[in-house]
Amino acid sequence: xxxxxxxxxxxxxxxxxxxxxxxxxxxxxxxxxxxxxxxxxxxxxxxxxxxxxxxxxxxxxxxxxxxxxxxxxxxxxxxxxxxxxxxxxxxxxxxxxxxxxxxxxxxxxxxxxxxxxxxxxxxxxxxxxxxxxxxxxxxxxxxxxxxxxxxxxxxxxxxxxxxxxxxxxxxxxxxxxxxxxxxxxxxxxxxxxxxxxxxxxxxxxxxxxxxxxxxxxxxxxxxxxxxxxxxxxxxxxxxxxxxxxxxxxxxxxxxxxxxxxxxxxxxxxxxxxxxxxxxxxxxxxxxxxxxxxxxxxxxxxxxxxxxxxxxxxxxxxxxxxxxxxxxxxxxxxxxxxxxxxxxxxxxxxxxxxxxxxxxxxxxxxxxxxxxxxxxxxxxxxxxxxxxxxxxxxxxxxxxxxxxxxxxxxxxxxxxxxxxxxxxxxxxxxxxxxxxxxxxxxxxxxxxxxxxxxxxxxxxxxxxxxxxxxxxxxxxxxxxxxxxxxxxxxxxxxxxxxxxxxxxxxxxxxxxxxxxxxxxxxxxx
Amino acid sequence: xxxxxxxxxxxxxxxxxxxxxxxxxxxxxxxxxxxxxxxxxxxxxxxxxxxxxxxxxxxxxxxxxxxxxxxxxxxxxxxxxxxxxxxxxxxxxxxxxxxxxxxxxxxxxxxxxxxxxxxxxxxxxx
Amino acid sequence: xxxxxxxxxxxxxxxxxxxxxxxxxxxxxxxxxxxxxxxxxxxxxxxxxxxxxxxxxxxxxxxxxxxxxxxxxxxxxxxxxxxxxxxxxxxxxxxxxxxxxxxxxxxxxxxxxxxxxxxxxxxxxxxxxxxxxxxxxxxxxxxxxxxxxxxxxxxxxxxxxxxxxxxxxx
Numbered sequence: 001x002x003x004x005x006x007x008x009x010x011x012x013x014x015x016x017x018x019x020x021x022x023x024x025x026x027x028x029x030x031x032x033x034x035x036x037x038x039x040x041x042x043x044x045x046x047x048x049x050x051x052x053x054x055x056x057x058x059x060x061x062x063x064x065x066x067x068x069x070x071x072x073x074x075x076x077x078x079x080x081x082x083x084x085x086x087x088x089x090x091x092x093x094x095x096x097x098x099x100x101x102x103x104x105x106x107x108x109x110x111x112x113x114x115x116x117x118x119x120x121x122x123x124x125x126x127x128x129x130x131x132x133x134x135x136x137x138x139x140x141x142x143x144x145x146x147x148x149x150x151x152x153x154x155x156x157x158x159x160x161x162x163x164x165x166x167x168x169x170x171x172x173x174x175x176x177x178x179x180x181x182x183x184x185x186x187x188x189x190x191x192x193x194x195x196x197x198x199x200x201x202x203x204x205x206x207x208x209x210x211x212x213x214x215x216x217x218x219x220x221x222x223x224x225x226x227x228x229x230x231x232x233x234x235x236x237x238x239x240x241x242x243x244x245x246x247x248x249x250x251x252x253x254x255x256x257x258x259x260x261x262x263x264x265x266x267x268x269x270x271x272x273x274x275x276x277x278x279x280x281x282x283x284x285x286x287x288x289x290x291x292x293x294x295x296x297x298x299x300x301x302x303x304x305x306x307x308x309x310x311x312x313x314x315x316x317x318x319x320x321x322x323x324x325x326x327x328x329x330x331x332x333x334x335x336x337x338x339x340x341x342x343x344x345x346x347x348x349x350x351x352x353x354x355x356x357x358x359x360x361x362x363x364x365x366x367x368x369x370x371x372x373x374x375x376x377x378x379x380x381x382x383x384x385x386x387x388x389x390x391x392x393x394x395x396x397x398x399x400x401x402x403x404x405x406x407x408x409x410x411x412x413x414x415x416x417x418x419x420x421x422x423x424x425x426x427x428x429x430x431x432x433x434x435x436x437x438x439x440x441x442x443x444x445x446x447x448x449x450x451x452x453x454x455x456x457x458x459x460x461x462x463x464x465x466x467x468x469x470x471x472x473x474x475x476x477x478x479x480x481x482x483x484x485x486x487x488x489x490x491x492x493x494x495x496x497x498x499x500x501x502x503x504x505x506x507x508x509x510x511x512x513x514x515x516x517x518x519x520x521x522x523x524x
Numbered sequence: 525x526x527x528x529x530x531x532x533x534x535x536x537x538x539x540x541x542x543x544x545x546x547x548x549x550x551x552x553x554x555x556x557x558x559x560x561x562x563x564x565x566x567x568x569x570x571x572x573x574x575x576x577x578x579x580x581x582x583x584x585x586x587x588x589x590x591x592x593x594x595x596x597x598x599x600x601x602x603x604x605x606x607x608x609x610x611x612x613x614x615x616x617x618x619x620x621x622x623x624x625x626x627x628x629x630x631x632x633x634x635x636x637x638x639x640x641x642x643x644x645x646x647x648x649x650x
Numbered sequence: 651x652x653x654x655x656x657x658x659x660x661x662x663x664x665x666x667x668x669x670x671x672x673x674x675x676x677x678x679x680x681x682x683x684x685x686x687x688x689x690x691x692x693x694x695x696x697x698x699x700x701x702x703x704x705x706x707x708x709x710x711x712x713x714x715x716x717x718x719x720x721x722x723x724x725x726x727x728x729x730x731x732x733x734x735x736x737x738x739x740x741x742x743x744x745x746x747x748x749x750x751x752x753x754x755x756x757x758x759x760x761x762x763x764x765x766x767x768x769x770x771x772x773x774x775x776x777x778x779x780x781x782x783x784x785x786x787x788x789x790x791x792x793x794x795x796x797x798x799x800x801x802x803x804x805x806x807x808x809x810x811x812x813x814x815x816x817x818x819x820x
Binding site for chain 1: 569570571572574575576580581582583584585586644646647648649
């Protein structure tokens with residue numbers, strides 16, 4: 001596949017600077033250096049081949065700014081990195097939002113953090129930052145926002161109309177799963193347009209990464225996605241280990257797999273509790289949290305925290321597991337299998353639940369590459385794409401498991417995919433516990449001041465919501481030059497305005513709850 | 525003349541019910557501390573300033589409620605005098621004539637129900 | 651942001667009897683209704699505190715009202731960013747009196763782990779904009795911490811502590 005794309009793009013676009021890269025070192029297969037004239041043609045080429053835009057970010061090398069586009073394919077893994085250099089004084093780039101719909105939000109984010117202007121973007125207004133911010137935060141130097149741009153900051157005011165009214169599904173709402181604000185334009189009970197406004201929980205993780213050494217950044221990923229903190233921990237730690245070529249001992253890999261799958265079940269249980277709560281059924285919440293407490297007890301003994309774990313270290317783990325953990329896990333698996341049967345009867349076979357959830361929020365397979373969704377959202381629409389199978393990390397290569405998919409892509413399919421994922425995770429944990437090797441749990445001779453070699457790397461992990469990617473640019477010092485987090489909830493949420501259009505308000509809320517978004521992950 | 529005494533009972537009932545509702549309001553007016561901030565009396569909209577007013581034209585989609593009202597409320601209205609004078613009848617045919625009357629009204633509702641008037645459309649494409 | 655915080659005029663009650671005060675404070679302390687103001691990670695521990703294991707309902711604080719008009723306790727659980735601050739002030743002003751604020755977690759107390767030189771987006775502590783009654787430290791605090799904070803708040807309202815302090819076991 002990589003060779004085919006390599007030949008194709010050389011044939012189609014002459015004078016293109018494309019190189020093959022060692023995938024094991026860098027995490028991507030091809031690197032293309034584009035310039036302002038042919039970037040749109042390159043993007044159209046990838047769109048025609050069925051690639052999706054995995055990430056679009058910007059790095060500030062002080063003499064120039066570099067826009068980085070990552071493309072990937074759902075059918076067969078082929079990751080392509082395209083870079084575009086821009087001048088730092090007045091950086092202007094052509095927009096690709098007419099080709100890939102998700103670039104709308106990515107380009108707005110780059111505009112407000114770096115000051116890059118996108119030609120042809122329909123709505124280049126601020127997204128994350130608050131009114132009154134007067135500099136571009138992620139630039140290396142303090143560059144003030146020019147005054148003619150400041151008026152873009154507060155340009156979000158819907159007009160008053162006679163027949164339709166705009167209402168806030170505001171930051172403080174019991175069913176927006178965090179501080180997400182959606183401005184709905186309603187025609188009676190039907191939603192005409194839904195526009196999310198983000199940034200109410202922007203906690204500057206990417207700026208913090210540029211300010212502290214790699215080891216000091218370890219607590220941060222857990223705060224990004226708190227229900228599934230160990231998975232984000234894993235993303236961070238595996239990326240840096242790949243960059244520094246640190247060998248992790250197999251016992252640590254297996255323990256990482258076991259704890260990550262336990263955390264995945266805990267996160268899906270939270271979804272199981274809160275999704276029916278959005279629809280009005282408040283009972284499963286109590287049952288789901290009861291099971292969650294069992295998992296939290298098991299993990300608390302070895303990691304020390306209940307929610308925001310910081311258990312992995314570069315080269316292994318912080319603590320070894322003991323027999324109590326293994327016994328507790330085995331008992332939990334037995335118990336959970338019975339409870340899953342109970343959840344079937346309580347929720348899945350409930351007539352009200354079935355009527356409210358089937359047939360709403362249908363996401364078609366053809367729309368998915370435009371948005372770059374990932375996780376249960378695309379598996380519900382029938383694409384069996386799971387990073388644990390496509391790019392195995394930790395101990396997933398040795399464990400056999402299947403990928404659940406749905407057919408139509410409605411809310412019920414995504415719910416069933418998550419239920420099946422819980423069962424499959426139980427199977428993975430069982431197998432990993434059986435195969436657990438003995439040995440050291442930490443690699444030897446990992447320096448305390450980690451100084452990775454110069455270069456960049458992109459590594460992806462399948463977290464509970466989808467494809468979580470970390471792009472690290474290192475300049476040989478012990479502080480990262482740039483650490484970019486590609487979060488799944490951001491691209492999943494982009495489909496919401498399209499799916500909610502024209503539906504009843506109750507169905508729109510059900511769709512929003514079904515994405516299982518976590519807002520601190522989006523706001524980083 | 526003796527039925528006017530019944531009205532007295534109804535009157536006392538109304539007064540007691542009203543007092544039952546108003547007394548806590550009066551008590552809290554006297555006892556509770558009051559605060560007033562800049563935004564205290566604004567409409568609550570999840571913490572954000574509301575856009576425009578809420579007194580716009582009612583959407584046509586809510587006509588379903590009007591339909592349901594007409595269907596069932598007219599029925600109930602005709603049954604009130606029946607309820608009052610039900611114990612005074614003695615013949616069986618009165619019951620059957622009432623039953624036929626109610627059934628004819630119900631037929632209209634069943635027809636509307638079968639036509640799907642009482643359901644919301646799941647998705648309007650606009 | 652930048653407005654300097656809340657602006658509240660209070661008016662004392664018209665009739666105030668000392669013995670009624672004692673009784674009223676007892677009633678208020680044992681039926682605090684929290685408002686759902688979970689912002690970030692601490693929200694999950696707040697939810698866990700209201701579930702079957704660490705039942706907060708047995709202390710009277712069961713109904714988490716989403717609307718500020720019906721709540722009298724605002725548990726600020728999570729980081730308050732500068733974009734969220736005006737919303738918080740609005741909601742605080744829309745709560746009826748008497749009201750209390752619990753700062754849950756280190757982000758609400760003083761910015762938490764997100765304070766670094768050059769930070770541009772968070773408020774270092776929610777007590778910069780609203781008056782806080784009880785601070786509960788932790789990142790995130792355990793649900794038992796929330797229950798203890800509730801006990802402290804009850805002690806502040808009534809003057810006496812209803813439940814014994816748990817003895818240290820280590």
